[in-house]
Structure formats: C-alpha cells, structure tokens
Amino acid sequence: MQSFRHTIIRSMALLMVMISLGAYAQDAKEIIRKADQKRRGDVATATMTISIIRPSWSRDMSIKSWSIGTKYSLILVTSPARDKGTVFLKRDNEIWNWIPTIERNIKLPPSMMMQSWMGSDFTNDDLIKESSIVEDYTHSIVGDSLIMGRAVYKIELIPKPDTPVVWGKIYSWIDKQEYIELRSELYDEDGYLVNEVIFLEIKPLGGRLLPSVMEYIPADKEGHKTVIKYHEVNYDAQHDVNFFSLQNMKRIR
Numbered sequence: 001m002q003s004f005r006h007t008i009i010r011s012m013a014l015l016m017v018m019i020s021l022g023a024y025a026q027d028a029k030e031i032i033r034k035a036d037q038k039r040r041g042d043v044a045t046a047t048m049t050i051s052i053i054r055p056s057w058s059r060d061m062s063i064k065s066w067s068i069g070t071k072y073s074l075i076l077v078t079s080p081a082r083d084k085g086t087v088f089l090k091r092d093n094e095i096w097n098w099i100p101t102i103e104r105n106i107k108l109p110p111s112m113m114m115q116s117w118m119g120s121d122f123t124n125d126d127l128i129k130e131s132s133i134v135e136d137y138t139h140s141i142v143g144d145s146l147i148m149g150r151a152v153y154k155i156e157l158i159p160k161p162d163t164p165v166v167w168g169k170i171y172s173w174i175d176k177q178e179y180i181e182l183r184s185e186l187y188d189e190d191g192y193l194v195n196e197v198i199f200l201e202i203k204p205l206g207g208r209l210l211p212s213v214m215e216y217i218p219a220d221k222e223g224h225k226t227v228i229k230y231h232e233v234n235y236d237a238q239h240d241v242n243f244f245s246l247q248n249m250k251r252i253r
Helices: 002-040 124-128 246-251
Strands: 043-053 058-068 072-079 087-091 094-099 104-107 137-147 150-159 169-175 181-187 193-205 208-218 225-234
Touching: 002 137, 002 150, 002 169, 002 208, 087 246, 094 246, 104 246, 137 169, 150 181, 193 225
Parallel strands: none
Antiparallel strands: 043 058, 043 225, 058 072, 072 087, 087 094, 094 104, 137 150, 150 169, 169 181, 181 193, 193 208, 208 225
16 A cells, blocks of 8 residues: 555656646747747837947948838848948848849849848848747757846757758747846857857837847857847837838838
8 A cells, every 4th residue: 555655656746747847848938939029029110220340340330120020021221321221121031132322122042141241240041031939949948047137047949850940059048027038149050159149238118128239249250249239119110011012122211
C-alpha cells in the first residue's frame, strides 16, 4: 500500500512538472506576442532619425514611415537634401524603390537583398524578411536578469523547421512588467553572434511606454552601429492597404 501511494505521488508530481513546462513554453510565446504587439501595433505612423555611425564619420537621415503589421510599410526619406524624396515600399515579399532624381520605380531583385540599406547596418533583406517572431519561432524562457533596473525575461527563439527566416537563433530580453523589449541578440545558423540590438530611453510614444532609441550593432565591425531615434509614433492612423501602392510612392510627402 505504501509503495502504491508513493507511485501515485510520483506520477502526480511528474504530471504537474509536465503541465508546468507546457504552460511555461506557452507563457514565453505570449510574452513575445505582447512585446511585439506593443511595439508594432496593427497600424502605425512614425517620424524618426536614423544615424549611421562609423569610426571616422557619421551621417543622419530623417524618415517618415507608415505600416500595417509586417506585410505593408512605406518609408520616406525627408533629409538630407541629396536623399530627400527617396521612397521604399514593402508589400508582402516585394520591395520597390522610388528614386526622385530619375523619376523611376525600381523593384529590388534578389541579388540586391543582402546589400546595405542606404549605407546603414541594415540590409534590404532586413526590410523584406521581417518574419513573424511570434509564429515563425518556438519560444522558451531560459533565464531572467536586470536591465536598466528592470526585471526581465530572457527568451530563446529557435526557427521552426522549413521556415524561411534569416536567423538561426535569437535571444530577447523582455521587461516583466511592461512587456518592453530591452535587448536582443541575433545569431546565424552556425551559432555565431551577428548583431546586437539595444533599446534605450523609455518614454511615452503613441500612448504607450516604449524605448525611443534603438541601437543596431554588428558584432564583427568595431565602431559601427546604426541608431534609430523615434520622435513621434501614432497607433491611431487611418491608412489602409490601398495606401501602399506604386502610384502613392510618387505622391507621398
């Protein structure tokens, strides 16, 4: 009888552990979903400055952007003068570029996907393959720590089999209370760190508490980074998918 009771207790304990692990994995996905939705929103507009920093020089660009989720985005360069009026349009898996100096729309071919976007540390591929970090990866909480005095989850993201994503692994640090992403590390398929992303200067943006600065730092290029500073974000924008057209690229200001 004693042995039978011990067997029942061990079985119940094992069942509770299995349920707990399943809930923990689900929690990790939910944490990522909340952080992604808080930053991205369903429909958004933004104004920002992008600073490209190199060991011996730097330059700034002013940008306006419009987006619907991850499928549609339109980016307008408003300064400096030499780039003013340049437009990039993303529609699903296509990128189009309006070049005002020659008044032409150009569809970027696959051969240009790995080229630098406007001289930054982003590539054209970064724009087009903004995969769903919620649906294209499996998620696990692998630790916790403090960043900027905030308690955070450390979450590991591993791409699902046969999913066409760029990264072999991602680590993301998410604030436990506000679901704000504060840091991420992007690894290639061989497990080497490629880029580090740091989120700074948390403040209200578009009615949400968000980092207003993002630093994108390549791991193998000392002194190189691209910094995005958000000035305004609006999550109550009214544009729809018809806004993201080749014709509108020529008119947008």
